[in-house]
Amino acid sequence: MTEVTEVTEVTDPLTDTVVLPPVGPTGDPATLDARAVSAWFGTHQVLSRVSLTMPAGRVTALIGPSGCGKSTFLRTLNRMHEMIPAARFGGEVLFEGEDIYDPSWRLTDARRRIGMVFQKPNPFPAMSIYDNVVAGLRLTGTKANRREKDVLVEESLSRAGLWKEVRDRLRQPGGALSGGQQQRLCIARALAVRPRVLLMDEPCSALDPTSTRRVEETIQELAGQVTVVIVTHNMQQANRVSQQCAFFLAEQGTPGQIVEAGPTEDIFGSPQDRRTADYVAGRFG
Numbered sequence: 001m002t003e004v005t006e007v008t009e010v011t012d013p014l015t016d017t018v019v020l021p022p023v024g025p026t027g028d029p030a031t032l033d034a035r036a037v038s039a040w041f042g043t044h045q046v047l048s049r050v051s052l053t054m055p056a057g058r059v060t061a062l063i064g065p066s067g068c069g070k071s072t073f074l075r076t077l078n079r080m081h082e083m084i085p086a087a088r089f090g091g092e093v094l095f096e097g098e099d100i101y102d103p104s105w106r107l108t109d110a111r112r113r114i115g116m117v118f119q120k121p122n123p124f125p126a127m128s129i130y131d132n133v134v135a136g137l138r139l140t141g142t143k144a145n146r147r148e149k150d151v152l153v154e155e156s157l158s159r160a161g162l163w164k165e166v167r168d169r170l171r172q173p174g175g176a177l178s179g180g181q182q183q184r185l186c187i188a189r190a191l192a193v194r195p196r197v198l199l200m201d202e203p204c205s206a207l208d209p210t211s212t213r214r215v216e217e218t219i220q221e222l223a224g225q226v227t228v229v230i231v232t233h234n235m236q237q238a239n240r241v242s243q244q245c246a247f248f249l250a251e252q253g254t255p256g257q258i259v260e261a262g263p264t265e266d267i268f269g270s271p272q273d274r275r276t277a278d279y280v281a282g283r284f285g
């Protein structure tokens with residue numbers, strides 16, 4: 001496990017961009033605490049008062065049948081949900097005790113501290129591998145000089161498990177990499193701003209089994225350095241990569257809720273609720 005220390009960010013008052021501290025520390029993983037989170041699309045309520053603590057430096061897997069609100073819940077954790085027209089939100093998401101929906105939090109604060117990786121690898125295909133990683137800084141309004149960028153690119157690609165494969169071709173386009181490498185490039189891009197939480201929405205569903213295992217190894221390597229919350233339909237994957245699991249269900253048209261959450265070994269080995277037992281055994285969903 002990598003030793004990590006607190007990052008002190010400085011905002012440049014002239015440009016309102018965040019200047020990264022001298023390269024070196026990667027920042028402590030943070031605890032996220034969702035409290036009574038509800039979500040709507042128009043009048044359609046898809047989550048009802050969902051509460052879940054996602055402990056610092058641990059991997060939490062969100063599992064459950066299609067349409068039960070896992071991805072929506074994930075998007076409420078870094079304020080992506082509010083980007084969708086007609087989307088509404090209720091509740092609190094505490095980041096180390098601070099509500100990210102408090103007016104004192106800017107959207108860019110949430111995005112920088114809580115990064116996201118999507119289902120389909122989405123690097124900028126014509127942009128170089130180096131520039132793809134650096135793009136993570138621009139997307140969140142983070143400033144770094146050339147030397148800091150060089151160090152960040154190596155640091156982020158190393159943490160994403162890709163450095164050794166691409167170190168000699170950083171100027172080649174990101175689109176020339178394999179699907180699995182592209183997904184690890186997207187992980188590196190997300191890590192470039194040194195988030196303290198990383199959200200992953202089915203990050204392996206577009207990948208072949210070998211690439212999937214490689215991304216899973218990366219997630220396991222990141223555990224301890226960053227808090228990970230991952231949505232997955234793959235029960236073996238949830239079992240392999242997570243320490244904690246939350247089982248979501250939306251029964252008969254009702255909004256999604258958590259039926260059961262706890263240590264992964266308990267959810268799979270001795271679930272308390274019959275519906276959890278049926279789901280993890282593959283009897284529905």
Ligand SMILES: Nc1ncnc2c1ncn2[C@@H]1O[C@H](COP(=O)(O)OP(=O)(O)OP(=O)(O)O)[C@@H](O)[C@H]1O
Nearest residue numbers: 041046064065066067068069070071072073084231
């Ligand atoms: N942009 C949107 N506009 C309207 N309704 C949406 C939107 N996104 C999701 N929904 C609805 O919200 C509900 C929850 O969807 P969500 O994608 O969060 O579930 P999920 O558990 O992640 O599903 P899956 O496992 O299939 O990805 C579904 O009824 C879905 O149709």
